[in-house]
Amino acid sequence: MKHYFLAFALIAFTSMPAGAQDHEHGGGAEEAAKKWFENLEITVGITAAVQGASGNNDPADASASDDADYTHSVDIEFASEIEPGHRVVVALESGHGDGQNARIGSSTFRPFYDPYSTVVSDSNHKEAVTVSAAYYEGTFSEGKLMLMVGKMDCHSMIDQNAFANDETAQFMGGPFVRQAGALYPELGKQGQYYANGVMLMLAPSDLLDITLMAANPEDSGLGKHGHFAGQLNLKPKFLGLDGNYRFYYLKDYRDFQNIKDGSISSSNGMGVSFDQFITDNTGIFFRYGAQDAKGEVITFDGGGVYQVNHIDPLESVISGGLHFGGGAWDRKDDEAGIGYAVGKMKADLAALDTTITGDQTMWEVYYRWQVFEKMGITPDVQMHSNLPRAEKRSVTFIGLRAQLDF
Secondary structure, three states, X not given: OHHHHHHXXXXXXXXXXXXXXXXXXXXXXXXXXHHHHHOEEEEEEEEEEEEEXXXXXXXXXXXXXXXOEEEEEEEEEEEEEEEOOEEEEXXXXXXXXXXXXHHXXXXXXXXXOOOOHHHOEOOOOOEOOEEEEEEEEEEEOOOOEEEEEEEEOHHHHOOOOOOOOOOOOOOOOHHHOOOEOOOEOOOOOOOOOOEEEEEEEEEEEOOEEEEEEEEEOOOOOOOOOOEEEEEEEEOOEEOOEEEEEEEEEEEEEEEEEEOOOOOEEEEEEEEEEXXXXXXXXXXXXXXXXXXXXXXXXXXXXXXXXXXXXXXXXEEEEEEEEEEEEHHHHOOOOOEEEEEEEEEEEOHHHHHHOOOOOXXXXXXXXXEEEEEEOOEEEEEEEEEEEOOOXXXXXXXXXXXXXXXXXX
């Protein structure tokens, strides 16, 4: 299947209707350009956060300290409906800082989830602007079929969750956003995250949708390191209350190196992500993911040498929690959540370092105060235990995040 990635992408591109490529209604280029401009929508999101630690001060490790860190990021999205049901989206990102992530060693339970933009910098450590998305999106068959082609956030196409999904408005910690980055390495060299991809979603009814996704972060050799996923989402209504029950499978053709014998193979993964309202203002969520990779993911550097760029320590991650809507206390736009996550370390990796024992765990609680429609402020507390290091294995992180959307 991996060798058909490029063909799949080309077929998807050429399946665009003529109206998506040439203006159907006449009037010349001037009228078409005017219509494109009139349909242009620009949205901006600004995230700023301060995060500090307690119990992380290790004299033997200069990076493990109780210092506080500041992070900010800016997301700008340009979207235009070039024909009814057909959009083009271009998104830019910039920012700086990654919270307390660098202060907890090799842990993949990152206290500050950020996919990529805030760690992008040039050689002088100045903030750089990255094109995080540039894709076509089309809907067909009266909205029952959606196609997306281009560079995009491929990880967000699966493993979604209504109550644990948005690092700008909900939980700040990685395990409560998605499994990518917590359980398995994100796409791209050095975790660049965004990738070229194709996504098809079929929604034959209001109770069911099916997603197929193929992605590759490389610009060449598209048939060698593909990342494929399929997801089934069941959407029943229990007593009129919304719920989503997602089941997905992953096939990752990047090079994973066995910890014990050094052999290289692809990786398989699977997971579920459930969210269900139990009252008008209260919901529950559950996530589970597992993979069979034996240790490290390595990438080919183009010069005949493989470079290790990620230590992949966890065999599975399970998490769950509660969501509370502010309508219960007459603050309908506020939101709160509490979550608990457990990461099971791979036995082969644990055997190599006997000072690291037990499963990694994490508690997180947040409250988002919606100051006004376009601005929210969120205090956040996390308690991490059994971090994968010999000392200072239990640490508390305290954060404050501000989000502005317009």
